[in-house]
Amino acid sequence: MAQPGEAFQPQSSAEDSFFDLLIETLQGLDEVARGQFLREFFRTVAQVDFTESQGIEYWLRILHRRQQMSQRLGSRISLKTVMVDVLSSANVLRVPVLVEYDKFKKLQVDAATDSLTGLHNRRLFDEHCEKELIRAKRYNQQLAVVILDMHKLKEVNDRRGHLEGDRILQLVASTLRTTLRASDFAFRIGGDEFALLLPQTDSEQAVTLCRRVRSQYEAELAPINLNISVTVDFGVAVYPQDGEQKSELLGLADRRLYELKHATREGARVTPMPPPAPREAAPTPEPTPVEPESAASSAEPPPASSQTAEEAHQERKWERVSLAGTKSHAILSDIDQKSAKVLDLSYGGVALQFEKQPELPQQFNAVLHVPILPPVRVVLRKTYVLPGEGGRVRVGCAFVS
Numbered sequence: 190m191a192q193p194g195e196a197f198q199p200q201s202s203a204e205d206s207f208f209d210l211l212i213e214t215l216q217g218l219d220e221v222a223r224g225q226f227l228r229e230f231f232r233t234v235a236q237v238d239f240t241e242s243q244g245i246e247y248w249l250r251i252l253h254r255r256q257q258m259s260q261r262l263g264s265r266i267s268l269k270t271v272m273v274d275v276l277s278s279a280n281v282l283r284v285p286v287l288v289e290y291d292k293f294k295k296l297q298v299d300a301a302t303d304s305l306t307g308l309h310n311r312r313l314f315d316e317h318c319e320k321e322l323i324r325a326k327r328y329n330q331q332l333a334v335v336i337l338d339m340h341k342l343k344e345v346n347d348r349r350g351h352l353e354g355d356r357i358l359q360l361v362a363s364t365l366r367t368t369l370r371a372s373d374f375a376f377r378i379g380g381d382e383f384a385l386l387l388p389q390t391d392s393e394q395a396v397t398l399c400r401r402v403r404s405q406y407e408a409e410l411a412p413i414n415l416n417i418s419v420t421v422d423f424g425v426a427v428y429p430q431d432g433e434q435k436s437e438l439l440g441l442a443d444r445r446l447y448e449l450k451h452a453t454r455e456g457a458r459v460t461p462m463p464p465p466a467p468r469e470a471a472p473t474p475e476p477t478p479v480e481p482e483s484a485a486s487s488a489e490p491p492p493a494s495s496q497t498a499e500e501a502h503q504e505r506k507w508e509r510v511s512l513a514g515t516k517s518h519a520i521l522s523d524i525d526q527k528s529a530k531v532l533d534l535s536y537g538g539v540a541l542q543f544e545k546q547p548e549l550p551q552q553f554n555a556v557l558h559v560p561i562l563p564p565v566r567v568v569l570r571k572t573y574v575l576p577g578e579g580g581r582v583r584v585g586c587a588f589v590s
Contacts, residue, residue: 303377306362314376332428333395335385336442340420342381364406392427392563399423422450425563517559538587
């Protein structure tokens with residue numbers, strides 16, 4: 190049994206490396222995770238049952254004792270030696286055991302892994318998110334943060350049982366593993382919630398990836414024949430456009446998830462997917478009350494006041510979603526970054542408002558910023574111009590596929 194001041198044989202380099210890794214790992218953990226880890230560590234190493242707070246207390250004693258002994262002897266003392274000394278002095282050590290490296294690595298992995306899906310857990314998500322934000326700021330890169338959740342998981346649990354619910358959660362994890370890039374990170378952060386960190390990814394790329402995940406998941410789920418419309422919903426926020434802090438990005442991604450979920454479930458399905466090809470009729474730069482083929486989308490002028498709401502609804506080819514009262518806007522990327530307010534939006538087009546008569550080509554590029562969607566690049570074709578109140582001008586535009 191080791192005693193203070195006693196000379197010891199030098200520690201092997203393999204054990205030195207092992208315990209250096211242990212110290213470095215614990216420095217990177219928060220207090221709760223450190224307590225959980227140390228409780229399992231002492232149980233495995235020395236068959237001692239500590240509470241989480243006791244584990245932290247004895248770990249600090251060991252580090253302090255090691256520093257004292259190293260200074261006294263003028264050479265580095267192995268952590269294993271100090272650990273035996275501290276635990277035996279406290280009369281808690283009964284069967285000293287040196288933990289194997291593989292077993293230690295398993296402890297480390299278990300502390301950061303969701304047991305059901307095998308994905309990283311919420312604690313590791315919080316750590317990685319902060320690190321990736323720092324990296325994105327340092328190298329002036331984009332970082333997409335995605336929140337996903339399962340649609341109708343509760344219904345599966347209620348009707349088919351929790352084992353079946355666990356099975357479809359595990360299927361989400363396997364889909365993410367096969368779909369994401371090597372540089373991406375996937376986490377399970379709650380019961381039916383998942384998160385992705387996508388370095389060097391803009392909103393368009395992130396949305397495309399999420400659609401691919403959803404499509405692949407639905408394809409793999411089909412053979413199970415649940416007879417329940419289970420799918421994956423998602424919300425995306427991108428650094429730095431949508432925020433520079435983790436809380437901002439998570440909050441916005443979560444709001445977009447539920448706004449999009451609500452919109453799709455209520456039938457107002459608004460997506461950034463390319464719209465149908467425009468009609469063959471040549472566009473007319475002058476305003477017209479309603480195009481003769483069919484009243485279209487936001488790209489067409491609003492119906493005359495003499496029409497009833499039902500008549501207006503029947504005439505439109507695509508229903509408009511009003512964005513009045515929001516901060517929706519469009520940036521005209523090839524016209525000196527000119528900005529315009531987005532009045533309403535549909536699958537066929539968008540209505541823009543300018544403070545004064547704009548000089549616009551018949552076709553131009555823009556980036557739309559609306560609450561339901563991440564920023565999306567579109568090509569617009571001008572279809573009408575109408576005067577508005579206070580000298581403002583309404584311009585209807587159709588999407589060009």
